[in-house]
Amino acid sequence: EATTNVSEEMEYTITGIEPGAGQTQTNEQAIAEYESLAGWNQETSSAAAMLTALGDAIENEEPIIVAAWSPHYMFAQYDIKYLEDPKLVFGEEEHITTIVRNGLKDEMPNAYTILDRLYWELPVLEEALLKAKEINFDFETVAQQWVEENPEKVAEWTEGVETVDGTSIDLVLTPWDAENFTTNVAKIVLEQQGFDASLTPVDPAVMFEAVASGDSDATLSPWMPATHGSFYEEYEGQFEDLGPNVEGARIGLAVPSYMEIDSLEDLEP
Numbered sequence: 162e163a164t165t166n167v168s169e170e171m172e173y174t175i176t177g178i179e180p181g182a183g184q185t186q187t188n189e190q191a192i193a194e195y196e197s198l199a200g201w202n203q204e205t206s207s208a209a210a211m212l213t214a215l216g217d218a219i220e221n222e223e224p225i226i227v228a229a230w231s232p233h234y235m236f237a238q239y240d241i242k243y244l245e246d247p248k249l250v251f252g253e254e255e256h257i258t259t260i261v262r263n264g265l266k267d268e269m270p271n272a273y274t275i276l277d278r279l280y281w282e283l284p285v286l287e288e289a290l291l292k293a294k295e296i297n298f299d300f301e302t303v304a305q306q307w308v309e310e311n312p313e314k315v316a317e318w319t320e321g322v323e324t325v326d327g328t329s330i331d332l333v334l335t336p337w338d339a340e341n342f343t344t345n346v347a348k349i350v351l352e353q354q355g356f357d358a359s360l361t362p363v364d365p366a367v368m369f370e371a372v373a374s375g376d377s378d379a380t381l382s383p384w385m386p387a388t389h390g391s392f393y394e395e396y397e398g399q400f401e402d403l404g405p406n407v408e409g410a411r412i413g414l415a416v417p418s419y420m421e422i423d424s425l426e427d428l429e430p
C-alpha cells in the first residue's frame with residue numbers, strides 16, 4: 162500500500178492533449194463518472210507537450226496520469242500501462258474508419274474504390290509510426306518509403322481502378338501520428354492514379370463538418386465508436402462510412418508501470 166497519496170502528488174490533474182481532441186471529452190466524462198476522480202482537473206495542451214511531461218515524469222520516477230492511445234509509439238518508448246476502466250467510459254476496442262462525402266461514389270468512383278480498400282494491420286502501422294519518430298515525424302517521407310516498400314499492397318488497392326487526369330480530391334485529417342501516416346499514404350496512392358490530392362489538417366469536429374458539407378471529399382481519421390461517436394451521430398446520414406482502415410485501436414488513461422495503481426478506481430478524490 163502506498164503511504165503517500167499519489168493522487169495528491171499528481172495534484173489531482175490528468176495530463177491531457179489538444180482541447181479539440183475527442184479524447185479530451187472522454188477524459189472529462191471519466192472525471193464526471195468516477196467517484197475516485199471527483200474534483201480532478203484535466204490540463205490540456207498538445208500531444209507533444211503531454212509526451213514531454215510523460216518523459217520527464219518517468220525520468221524522475223514521479224507519478225503522472227496521461228491521455229493515452231494506441232497505436233502510438235508511446236507504448237514502445239515508455240513502460241506505461243492503461244488504467245482499468247470498469248465503467249467503460251473509454252469503450253473497449255476502437256477502430257479508425259474512412260468516411261466520404263455523399264455523392265463521391267457516383268462522382269469519383271475510382272477514388273471511392275481506393276478509399277474503400279485502404280487498410281493497415283496494427284503491427285504494420287506501429288512499425289511505420291516508430292520510423293516516423295526516427296526521422297522527426299516527416300510523414301511525407303515515411304509514407305513515400307512505405308509505398309515504395311509495399312508495391313503488392315498498393316497493387317491490391319488499385320487493382321482494376323482506372324487512372325484519372327488531375328481530378329482534385331481533398332482529404333481532411335486530424336493532427337495525430339497514425340492519421341498523418343495513413344492519410345499521407347492515401348495521398349500518394351491517389352496521386353499515382355492521377356489525382357491531384359490535397360491534405361487539410363483540422364480538429365475532429367471540423368473533420369466531420371467538412372465531409373458532411375461536401376467541403377472535403379473524405380477522411381481516414383475518425384475513431385469509433387467511443388472517441389468521436391458524438392460527432393459521428395451529429396452528422397450521421399450526411400456522409401458515407403466505408404468501414405475501418407485500422408482495427409484494434411484503443412484510448413484510455415495511462416500511468417508509468419512503476420505506479421502501484423491499476424484502475425481508475427484506485428485514484429482518490
Ligand code: PBE
Pocket residue numbers: 178181182183184185230335337365384388412
Ligand atoms: N487521438 C486519440 C484522437 C483519436 C483518438 C488523440 C488520436 C482524438 O482524441 O481525437
